Amino acid sequence: xxxxxxxxxxxxxxxxxxxxxxxxxxxxxxxxxxxxxxxxxxxxxxxxxxxxxxxxxxxxxxxxxxxxxxxxxxxxxxxxxxxxxxxxxxxxxxxxxxxxxxxxxxxxxxxxxxxxxxxxxxxxxxxxxxxxxxxxxxxxxxxxxxxxxxxxxxxxxxxxxxxxxxxxxxxxxxxxxxxxxxxxxxxxxxxxxxxxxxxxxxxxxxxxxxxxxxxxxxxxxxxxxxxxxxxxxxxxxxxxxxxxxxxxxxxxxxxxxxxxxxxxxxxxxxxxxxxxxxxxxxxxxxxxxxxxxxxxxxxxxxxxxxxxxxxxxxxxxxxxxxxxxxxxxxxxxxxxxxxxxxxxxxxxxxxxxxxxxxxxxxxxx
Amino acid sequence: xxxxxxxxxxxxxxxxxxxxxxxxxxxxxxxxxxxxxxxxxxxxxxxxxxxxxxxxxxxxxxxxxxxxxxxxxxxxxxxxxxxxxxxxxxxxxxxxxxxxxxxxxxxxxxxxxxxxxxxxxxxxxxxxxxxxxxxxxxxxxxxxxxxxxxxxxxxxxxxxxxxxxxxxxxxxxxxxxxxxxxxxxxxxxxxxxxxxxxxxxxxxxxxxxxxxxxxxxxxxxxxxxxxxxxxxxxxxxxxxxxxxxxxxxxxxxxxxxxxxxxxxxxxxxxxxxxxxxxxxxxxxxxxxxxxxxxxxxxxxxxxxxxxxxxxxxxxxxxxxxxxxxxxxxxxxxxxxxxxxxxxxxxxxxxxxxxxxxxxxxxxxx
Ligand SMILES: CC(C)[C@H](C(=O)O)[C@@H](O)C(=O)O
Ligand SMILES: CC(C)[C@H](C(=O)O)[C@@H](O)C(=O)O
Numbered sequence: 157x158x159x160x161x162x163x164x165x166x167x168x169x170x171x172x173x174x175x176x177x178x179x180x181x182x183x184x185x186x187x188x189x190x191x192x193x194x195x196x197x198x199x200x201x202x203x204x205x206x207x208x209x210x211x212x213x214x215x216x217x218x219x220x221x222x223x224x225x226x227x228x229x230x231x232x233x234x235x236x237x238x239x240x241x242x243x244x245x246x247x248x249x250x251x252x253x254x255x256x257x258x259x260x261x262x263x264x265x266x267x268x269x270x271x272x273x274x275x276x277x278x279x280x281x282x283x284x285x286x287x288x289x290x291x292x293x294x295x296x297x298x299x300x301x302x303x304x305x306x307x308x309x310x311x312x313x314x315x316x317x318x319x320x321x322x323x324x325x326x327x328x329x330x331x332x333x334x335x336x337x338x339x340x341x342x343x344x345x346x347x348x349x350x351x352x353x354x355x356x357x358x359x360x361x362x363x364x365x366x367x368x369x370x371x372x373x374x375x376x377x378x379x380x381x382x383x384x385x386x387x388x389x390x391x392x393x394x395x396x397x398x399x400x401x402x403x404x405x406x407x408x409x410x411x412x413x414x415x416x417x418x419x420x421x422x423x424x425x426x427x428x429x430x431x432x433x434x435x436x437x438x439x440x441x442x443x444x445x446x447x448x449x450x451x452x453x454x455x456x457x458x459x460x461x462x463x464x465x466x467x468x469x470x471x472x473x474x475x476x477x478x479x480x481x482x483x484x485x486x487x488x489x490x491x492x493x494x495x496x497x498x499x500x501x502x503x504x505x506x507x508x509x510x511x512x513x514x515x516x517x518x519x520x521x
Numbered sequence: 522x523x524x525x526x527x528x529x530x531x532x533x534x535x536x537x538x539x540x541x542x543x544x545x546x547x548x549x550x551x552x553x554x555x556x557x558x559x560x561x562x563x564x565x566x567x568x569x570x571x572x573x574x575x576x577x578x579x580x581x582x583x584x585x586x587x588x589x590x591x592x593x594x595x596x597x598x599x600x601x602x603x604x605x606x607x608x609x610x611x612x613x614x615x616x617x618x619x620x621x622x623x624x625x626x627x628x629x630x631x632x633x634x635x636x637x638x639x640x641x642x643x644x645x646x647x648x649x650x651x652x653x654x655x656x657x658x659x660x661x662x663x664x665x666x667x668x669x670x671x672x673x674x675x676x677x678x679x680x681x682x683x684x685x686x687x688x689x690x691x692x693x694x695x696x697x698x699x700x701x702x703x704x705x706x707x708x709x710x711x712x713x714x715x716x717x718x719x720x721x722x723x724x725x726x727x728x729x730x731x732x733x734x735x736x737x738x739x740x741x742x743x744x745x746x747x748x749x750x751x752x753x754x755x756x757x758x759x760x761x762x763x764x765x766x767x768x769x770x771x772x773x774x775x776x777x778x779x780x781x782x783x784x785x786x787x788x789x790x791x792x793x794x795x796x797x798x799x800x801x802x803x804x805x806x807x808x809x810x811x812x813x814x815x816x817x818x819x820x821x822x823x824x825x826x827x828x829x830x831x832x833x834x835x836x837x838x839x840x841x842x843x844x845x846x847x848x849x850x851x852x853x854x855x856x857x858x859x860x861x862x863x864x865x866x867x868x869x870x871x872x873x874x875x876x877x878x879x880x881x882x883x884x885x886x
Binding site for chain 2: 241244246250276277278281297298300303304305308312313314315316317318319320321322323324349351352353354355356357358359361362381382383385386387389390391403404406407408409410411413414415417419
């Protein structure tokens with residue numbers, strides 16, 4: 157098959173370490189599964205600030221645009237915490253989302269059987285939880301204009317942002333959620349505050365229209381965001397796909413991730429629109445965890461989320477379902493065999509570091 | 522002592538039932554503790570829509586303004602779900618907050634020892650949790666202008682809201698949080714998305730300034746809202762006071778409530794500014810739970826949250842600390858004695874309805 161162009165952006169903190177373990181998996185796949193990738197590497201986040209003075213240099217954006225898929229590590233750290241708003245490492249990921257039109261963030265929150273006990277929730281509340289949060293990522297209050305901090309005539313400061321959605325921005329991400337639900341348990345819970353926000357009112361209306369016109373076979377439930385946070389905590393099994401805007405999706409996807417108790421295990425994908433002529437779509441894959449500066453460089457980080465992000469990449473960007481499953485199964489088996497990194501350590505298991513975990517997965521493959 | 526003017530607004534659903542049990546407590550206090558209240562009653566929510574065509578009639582606002590404290594039930598129900606945005610029952614509470622200047626919503630999330638097992642979280646994760654969420658309630662994206670759903674020239678709909686804070690709106694609610702922390706475990710966790718929102722950037726700056734200038738003895742921690750949702754779920758005991766804006770405070774206070782597993786037990790207070798001449802402040806007290814239309818009228822609702830809201834009222838509006846503690850202790854004892862309403866039912870306990878629970882509390886008093 158034609159070469160698959162992959163851009164690797166390790167970023168900061170534990171990003172480079174965990175990405176190193178994915179490299180082993182890629183090597184294995186190249187040799188044993190005859191998958192040939194054309195791999196480029198780029199700078200993002202603090203690493204890019206240090207080298208090039210910008211958290212997301214034009215060069216990185218250009219590379220990302222010409223790649224078939226981007227594998228992203230994580231960005232940020234205390235070193236860059238005092239930089240002004242416009243120069244922070246987080247802008248790396250924000251700009252990539254925006255410039256590549258990556259509007260749909262897919263965040264699975266799955267409780268694997270061997271890790272049921274890692275959760276802070278009771279075993280019978282979380283056993284079998286399998287939620288997919290679909291978060292809109294290029295609109296809403298994180299990007300809306302006008303925004304700023306200004307001085308009022310009387311000297312007081314006023315900070316403001318604009319929460320805004322046009323109907324087709326809502327419809328396209330809703331379609332991603334409904335499509336996913338069809339391959340899962342056929343239910344979408346759409347989340348907003350339609351009772352107090354005008355954008356929420358439009359969100360609810362448009363999602364309902366899309367469902368009625370195009371997905372009458374999928375069950376749609378509307379839920380207020382505050383209630384959804386409650387329900388996630390108390391009865392998470394009721395959810396299949398959760399659909400939310402940039403802000404509610406951000407908070408609720410992190411909550412869904414947290415209830416699994418194994419953040420170091422969770423990948424995500426952010427997808428753009430399908431190009432009607434080429435059939436391709438931009439896509440970026442990244443673990444849910446951050447750059448974890450406190451443990452960076454110590455060789456103790458869990459590489460699984462980054463590896464599982466690569467599995468998502470195989471599935472979504474290259475249609476390599478079988479290879480994706482192979483990798484996912486290998487990771488599950490390694491866990492079932494008792495290996496644990498520090499973040500998911502349990503009594504009776506064997507505590508290992510980043511590279512032993514990575515090696516074990518490759519051996520299992 | 523002079524008469525204490527109390528406005529009772531039972532509202533919809535289970536509101537009137539659970540308020541009935543508070544009436545017994547008030548009667549008991551009048552007779553046994555010589556507390557004389559001057560009690561007025563008013564309409565709000567769906568009940569007010571049905572009777573007077575508005576979810577918050579001017580008459581109700583006027584009564585609330587002249588009362589020393591408002592005891593609120595809950596509003597809403599399927600009957601009014603199809604009403605347009607501007608006429609919904611929820612506007613009852615929104616308008617009261619706004620017109621009375623009730624800017625600080627205090628929401629305790631406490632795990633009582635006899636109810637540890639009611640939580641969906643593991644016992645050792647939640648035992649001893651005692652969090653106070655302070656939510657700003659008259660500003661931010663639930664009120665900011667401009668807002669609306671408009672048609673673009675090309676016919677597409679655009680929904681928008683404005684997230685906005687002026688610095689003194691932030692400072693005054695921060696002071697409420699710091700004052701509370703001083704009486705508790707001396708720590709405030711202030712929550713925003715300063716990494717992506719301009720209003721969040723101002724929020725973080727102002728809270729920091731207030732702490733530095735006026736509360737150098739209180740520990741201040743800044744946390745992103747998504748991370749806070751995670752931390753609440755995985756390690757709730759780290760929190761003392763959580764301070765958030767209208768939106769983040771809404772979602773996170775509900776999450777904090779949910780992790781206790783006993784929504785039917787949780788009260789809240791919403792306070793206005795202290796009037797410099799009279800020393801008084803407007804205040805409204807309400808349970809965290811909603812109107813629960815599915816169980817309304819069945820006599821099975823848990824009256825404890827409404828009773829505990831009354832305890833908060835005694836404490837905050839009338840300085841009756843001893844009477845508040847009396848009531849809280851009576852409720853704890855009834856629970857320790859094994860009585861449970863359906864929502865907090867556990868094996869081995871005695872399941873009772875609304876009025877048996879209310880009677881038991883009065884007997885315990
Ligand atoms: C780093 C930050 C800008 C980002 C966001 O809020 O979108 C992160 O929290 C995420 O969830 O991907
Ligand atoms: C009823 C609704 C408008 C309200 C809010 O969002 O403020 C409620 O959710 C609350 O938390 O008190």
